[in-house]
Amino acid sequence: MKKAFLIAIILLLLFSGAFAVYRYRQKIYLPEKRISEAREKQEKLFEQVRPDVDNIPAVKPISPDTEAATAENVTAPATSPVKAVKSVCSDAVGWLYVPDTGLDYPIAQGDDNSFYLSHGLDGEFDPFGLTVLDYRCEGDFSGYNSIIYAHNYENMAMFAPVGLFRDSSYMDSHRQGCIITDRGREDIEFFAYLTVPSDSPVYNTVFITDKERRDYAELLLHTAAYHSDITAEELSQKRLVLLSTCTFEYDKARGVLAGYFLSD
Template identity: 35%
Template sequence: MAVFIFSGIQLLNISGEYEEADKEYQELEQLAPLPQEEEAGPEDRQVDFAALAQKNSEIVGWIYIPDSKVDYPMVKGTDNSYYVSHTFEKKANGAGAIFLDWKNKGDFSDRNTVIYGHHMKNGSMFAALVEYKDPDYFNAHRTIYLYTPQGVYTATVFSAYVDVATGPQTTISFQDDAAFLSFVETMRNQSITKTDTPIGAEDRIITLSTCTYEYDDARFIVQAVLHPVKTTGE
């Protein structure tokens, strides 16, 4: 009986954490409202980075995938551990935050920016990434929006696949253009759904990573090439 009671308490605690995290992120969305005007699109979204920075100075951007639960602020800490167990507002919580690899620059100027998030059982955080296993979902959700203090980007998904947590997808810097382009083609060839999205030496990509359960230490990876839409002040 004691074991069942303890298990029940654990489940309640986990459920409570989910609810607390969901509430926090829903409140943060008020600082990044989607435009309601009929002629406006997601690229016209206004994110109040000044207000977000007051809550957490490590804010670097906001990520949004239409028709999914991915709609969150992004942070970059001093390691890849803290935000695994702390929310955007730095509250201890198993939902964590969406965060950049600590080795990346915070302005998405690296050739490959790696972004991590949990695969939550309630479908929050980066759980939606595993939906890219389905070719129909992949093709219907190829546009990702990134909002940063410097400007707005769209990102076109070109690859989605399973790999180990420390696989080559975590490579951030490259010896030269040829090494980067070779990396891109390797990533493209691993994709469950094949694409011919043009990617050149001058381009930058993002790599989204979340847990998946095909084997120990497996990660589901979604990669996309960045396209600047507008810079701050336009």
């Protein structure tokens, strides 16, 4: 009787151990393996198509207030600096680069803001996703406000470095970045960091009048945790760029790094 009971206990332990191994493999090991493989695949692809940022000259883009653009405004390089990126992803609109931060990614713009948050440059599943230009914004960054989203992952992946800009001293040492487009390198000056809810009016993309742009600029400066010495009037005459990601100060909190194109 005792022997049968002991055998039953041993079998139960073996079954429990086997089931635990199975659960671990199915729920943790395999998902993490698929995520790791997807990320590695995308990173290799990024390296293959990454533009030579350091050797792309800055250009003067079209101003949103310019009704008749000059030849200087619209002349693009003979070969687009992001041609390789677009050859892989037809929805690619540029490449974001902020030196010494890890922010170095292609930007896509889809029919909504969801698809490329769970798909890679090749359109395949990738939980890390891409950096995504809001579908409501102008794809050539010529509008008053261009909002770019990406996930916040551990190990400073994707837009996690945006959170580092909470510290104004970090902003001081990482003041500039750029977006590479068909026209060349468009340099950005960062001026503010904000923590806002996901439904904040900061995410507005439609501006018709000068007053609407000034009011929006005042909203940014008023909401910012800190900002540089710039006025709402000055900001209303520039094209803005917002980098947005999830943060964890409260439910649905978003961290926003705000900048403007230097060429305006």
